[in-house]
Amino acid sequence: MNKLEQVYIELSKLNKEVNRGVNASELSNYMNLDRANISRYLNCLYKGGRVDKIEGRPVIYSISIVETNKNIQNKETKIVGDSFDQMLGSRLSLQVPIQQAKAAILYPPHGLHTLILGETGVGKSMFAELMYLFAKESKVIKDNAPFIRFNCADYADNPQLVIAQIFGVKKGAFTGADNDKDGLLKKANGGIIFLDEVHRLSPQAQEMLFTYIDKGSFRALGDTEKLIHVDAQIITATTEDPQSFMLRTFTRRIPMTITLPTLKNRTIEERYYLLEQFIKVESIRLTKSIYFNKNALISFLLYDCPNNIGQLKSDIQLACAKAFLNYKANGKDFILIEQSDLHQRVKKGLMALQQYRSEVESLLSNMGDVLRFSYKDDKNVFNMIKESETVKGEYFYDIIERKLEELKKKGLEEKEINDILNIDIEKYFKRYIRDLPGEYRKEEILKIVDIAILDTVEEILALAAKKLNRKYDEKVYFGLALHLQGSLERISEGNKIYHPKLNFIRVQYADEFLIAMEAAKMIYENFGTQVPLDEIGYLTMFISAKAYEKDEKKLGKVRVVVLMHGHTTASSMVEVANSLIGEECAIPLDMPLSMKAEEMYEIAKKKVQEIDSGKGVLLLVDMGSLTNFADMIKEEIGIEVKYIDMTSTLLVIEAGRKSLNGKDLDDIYKDCINLSQNGIQGKKVLNEIKGSIIITACFTGEGSAERIKQILKQRLINKDNIKIVPLNILDKKDFSEKVNMLKNDYNVVAIVGTVFVESDNIPFIPAPDILAGDGIKSLDELIHREEDYNKISKSIDNQMKDMDGINLVVLIRESICEMEERLETNVPHEVKVGIVIHLCFLIEKMVNGGKEINFEKLNEYRGMHSKEFIMVKQSLRKLELNYNINIKDNQLAFIVRMVTENSVTVQPIDTV
Numbered sequence: 001m002n003k004l005e006q007v008y009i010e011l012s013k014l015n016k017e018v019n020r021g022v023n024a025s026e027l028s029n030y031m032n033l034d035r036a037n038i039s040r041y042l043n044c045l046y047k048g049g050r051v052d053k054i055e056g057r058p059v060i061y062s063i064s065i066v067e068t069n070k071n072i073q074n075k076e077t078k079i080v081g082d083s084f085d086q087m088l089g090s091r092l093s094l095q096v097p098i099q100q101a102k103a104a105i106l107y108p109p110h111g112l113h114t115l116i117l118g119e120t121g122v123g124k125s126m127f128a129e130l131m132y133l134f135a136k137e138s139k140v141i142k143d144n145a146p147f148i149r150f151n152c153a154d155y156a157d158n159p160q161l162v163i164a165q166i167f168g169v170k171k172g173a174f175t176g177a178d179n180d181k182d183g184l185l186k187k188a189n190g191g192i193i194f195l196d197e198v199h200r201l202s203p204q205a206q207e208m209l210f211t212y213i214d215k216g217s218f219r220a221l222g223d224t225e226k227l228i229h230v231d232a233q234i235i236t237a238t239t240e241d242p243q244s245f246m247l248r249t250f251t252r253r254i255p256m257t258i259t260l261p262t263l264k265n266r267t268i269e270e271r272y273y274l275l276e277q278f279i280k281v282e283s284i285r286l287t288k289s290i291y292f293n294k295n296a297l298i299s300f301l302l303y304d305c306p307n308n309i310g311q312l313k314s315d316i317q318l319a320c321a322k323a324f325l326n327y328k329a330n331g332k333d334f335i336l337i338e339q340s341d342l343h344q345r346v347k348k349g350l351m352a353l354q355q356y357r358s359e360v361e362s363l364l365s366n367m368g369d370v371l372r373f374s375y376k377d378d379k380n381v382f383n384m385i386k387e388s389e390t391v392k393g394e395y396f397y398d399i400i401e402r403k404l405e406e407l408k409k410k411g412l413e414e415k416e417i418n419d420i421l422n423i424d425i426e427k428y429f430k431r432y433i434r435d436l437p438g439e440y441r442k443e444e445i446l447k448i449v450d451i452a453i454l455d456t457v458e459e460i461l462a463l464a465a466k467k468l469n470r471k472y473d474e475k476v477y478f479g480l481a482l483h484l485q486g487s488l489e490r491i492s493e494g495n496k497i498y499h500p501k502l503n504f505i506r507v508q509y510a511d512e513f514l515i516a517m518e519a520a521k522m523i524y525e526n527f528g529t530q531v532p533l534d535e536i537g538y539l540t541m542f543i544s545a546k547a548y549e550k551d552e553k554k555l556g557k558v559r560v561v562v563l564m565h566g567h568t569t570a571s572s573m574v575e576v577a578n579s580l581i582g583e584e585c586a587i588p589l590d591m592p593l594s595m596k597a598e599e600m601y602e603i604a605k606k607k608v609q610e611i612d613s614g615k616g617v618l619l620l621v622d623m624g625s626l627t628n629f630a631d632m633i634k635e636e637i638g639i640e641v642k643y644i645d646m647t648s649t650l651l652v653i654e655a656g657r658k659s660l661n662g663k664d665l666d667d668i669y670k671d672c673i674n675l676s677q678n679g680i681q682g683k684k685v686l687n688e689i690k691g692s693i694i695i696t697a698c699f700t701g702e703g704s705a706e707r708i709k710q711i712l713k714q715r716l717i718n719k720d721n722i723k724i725v726p727l728n729i730l731d732k733k734d735f736s737e738k739v740n741m742l743k744n745d746y747n748v749v750a751i752v753g754t755v756f757v758e759s760d761n762i763p764f765i766p767a768p769d770i771l772a773g774d775g776i777k778s779l780d781e782l783i784h785r786e787e788d789y790n791k792i793s794k795s796i797d798n799q800m801k802d803m804d805g806i807n808l809v810v811l812i813r814e815s816i817c818e819m820e821e822r823l824e825t826n827v828p829h830e831v832k833v834g835i836v837i838h839l840c841f842l843i844e845k846m847v848n849g850g851k852e853i854n855f856e857k858l859n860e861y862r863g864m865h866s867k868e869f870i871m872v873k874q875s876l877r878k879l880e881l882n883y884n885i886n887i888k889d890n891q892l893a894f895i896v897r898m899v900t901e902n903s904v905t906v907q908p909i910d911t912v
Contacts, residue, residue: 556613585656
């Protein structure tokens with residue numbers, strides 16, 4: 001065994017052991033050989049097509065994907081017959097071309113010269129190579145017979161050089177021809193020569209070629225005497241009509257013409273197996289399983305693929321690359337390809353589903369919503385995948401620093417880091433300034449921020465107001481004071497400050513930046529602290545805050561579009577929803593069954609562009625290709641669009657109501673998803689009453705939140721059974737996730753914060769109110785109410801023999817919260833207690849088969865309160881599901897009366 005073969009075998013072993021590609025140093029250590037020699041052998045193997053390499057530092061080598069894939073196929077299916085039998089479509093669309101190819105190879109005495117026709121990407125080169133393999137398998141040519149490949153387009157601008165390459169050249173034939181040189185045709189003696197893009201051959205070259213076909217001999221370029229005799233079969237290929245470029249004398253001498261079908265002319269089943277093969281190749285490349293959303297796979301099956309199989313492979317690779325990036329960047333557990341990972345042209349494939357529904361359903365009928373493709377498995381595994389989510393608590397500066405380090409480790413330059421850093425600093429500041437309390441009391445802020453910092457902030461803003469002729473309100477004052485305290489602490493501790501958009505801020509807000517430079521000087525004079533340039537960027541943003549606030553106010557509300565199949569389906573739903581809510585909460589788009597998906601897509605896209613007010617659009621759809629519209633519109637026009645399928649009238653009401661209330665797109669989407677899944681994740685099991693907590697929150701970190709916590713511990717009357725948890729609110733999504741996790745284990749009494757935070761059904765109390773004393777009183781009242789509910793829960797639990805009274809009270813309280821939110825009302829605490837007790841005994845009675853009590857003049861009352869009946873019924877849905885009951889209109893009427901006749905104006909601190 002020679003060294004080259006030994007290196008190949010050892011590389012194969014090491015690849016399998018580490019389950020990935022390896023570099024030359026690793027292989028040299030593995031084989032105990034010199035690294036330089038190993039590198040030379042690896043490059044020889046790469047040039048020979050037996051090894052793949054990925055450029056980088058270091059270069060990574062692995063056994064060729066093509067060879068590995070062949071090994072996989074050999075394991076899955078015992079090869080019987082010839083190479084053509086293993087070709088996808090050999091018994092379908094390629095059956096005739098393969099029969100022609102075999103005939104061309106086997107025709108005595110030396111086969112038929114062949115022309116392969118087909119569009120770009122149909123696989124002409126691969127087909128020619130399979131003809132060569134079949135010739136060897138059939139013993140028409142020897143096992144070591146050559147296969148010479150030449151692309152006639154490589155030297156098309158120099159016809160003489162093309163002739164020299166094919167036929168050889170005699171010394172002195174042209175300038176630079178210093179030696180005799182054999183041509184490719186001679187090298188192909190005893191085998192096959194494949195001339196790709198043969199339409200680029202000049203008429204002279206064609207004449208020389210058909211002379212060889214006639215006589216079996218030719219002369220090198222520049223030689224008028226010596227004949228060269230060879231025995232080689234010619235296979236040519238072109239994308240053009242041969243009659244348009246070839247001499248008739250040439251085409252007459254190519255007796256076999258094979259036309260390969262386009263991808264469009266191949267069956268959906270064939271395309272599926274092509275996709276499967278390409279995805280498994282990528283699975284080998286990544287050494288991981290690849291999961292495919294079913295709709296994404298359908299899009300690949302049906303889209304108009306412009307450049308046939310070659311394009312299909314490229315689009316698969318692009319989707320896999322995007323999914324892999326998402327997997328790496330977001331720390332996901334699976335490489336999952338979804339609609340958002342597909343190229344726009346691929347996404348449009350789902351629109352053709354109606355036309356090919358029967359074929360697709362026949363092919364994918366036994367497959368789930370997510371398909372797995374793996375080079376390790378014999379079979380695909382079809383499962384629903386749930387992505388794991390992690391909650392990360394980080395400070396504002398920590399987030400920037402962490403992402404900066406990650407990008408630096410990847411070897412990116414500073415300019416590149418600034419361009420791609422995934423932190424929208426401006427958006428943070430817009431929201432921060434917008435959400436600060438509108439008023440402040442200096443004496444109260446002093447309890448959190450040092451007097452020296454407040455004096456400095458007043459000095460800075462007075463300077464900015466004078467120079468910019470601008471007024472600054474309390475929000476900017478309060479925000480800058482808190483920010484500056486956190487910054488000074490960070491600088492004193494030696495922690496670095498980084499502003500990824502410093503250059504942009506410096507240019508965009510040049511005047512404010514100059515004032516921030518002066519502010520830095522004030523800070524140095526007052527505190528002896530040298531302010532870094534990046535911190536000056538943040539100071540600039542506070543000084544520019546009025547512009548940010550103004551921009552934020554321009555944003556409108558999330559718009560809701562109902563898009564359904566049928567002439568009036570969407571219109572009818574929207575009419576009911578708008579009527580019950582009393583405002584135009586949604587816009588209908590009806591799609592007649594005769595309308596093509598492509599046409600409907602253009603209408604939907606235009607409507608989204610027309611109505612978007614800057615906060616995004618929620619599409620409520622029924623099924624089919626409409627579910628693909630959101631991602632496509634978002635990618636094409638850049639507007640944030642989300643969708644929910646299987647829409648009901650109740651879902652339209654819920655989405656419309658929340659959009660009118662000014663909720664963000666993400667919040668509306670999550671709430672509606674919960675509703676569409678019946679608003680319940682399964683029965684809660686509570687063995688004991690949950691404890692109560694108060695959350696303290698601030699923007700700059702836990703410093704201010706910790707100080708508020710200490711104040712609460714000192715001033716609260718009912719503090720013995722309450723826990724206080726400080727959190728930061730830099731990232732609202734992260735904060736919301738933490739709150740939801742806490743709600744699983746505790747009753748969250750209230751959130752106390754320096755910046756307003758909206759959280760469903762949890763009262764918010766501003767930090768200045770706590771410092772003034774009013775907030776403490778409100779908190780004590782809320783804690784007292786929690787204790788009332790604890791007493792009720794214990795009493796109900798003791799009286800019910802076969803039911804968990806604690807869990808029942810929790811679910812009823814959640815339902816009452818939903819009623820208040822849906823009806824935009826607030827029920828006094830005493831009335832809520834009455835509703836809780838009423839529903840507890842009603843549900844126990846219904847579970848045990850008791851009779852319901854009739855409500856006097858039910859029809860008349862229901863007619864007067866039809867909206868309230870719908871909303872209350874919707875709010876009680878989770879109770880019905882948990883206890884397998886149906887609360888009918890007689891009982892609904894009693895609850896509606898208790899809620900509506902005792903409701904008051906909504907108060908921000910009141911909750912169940």
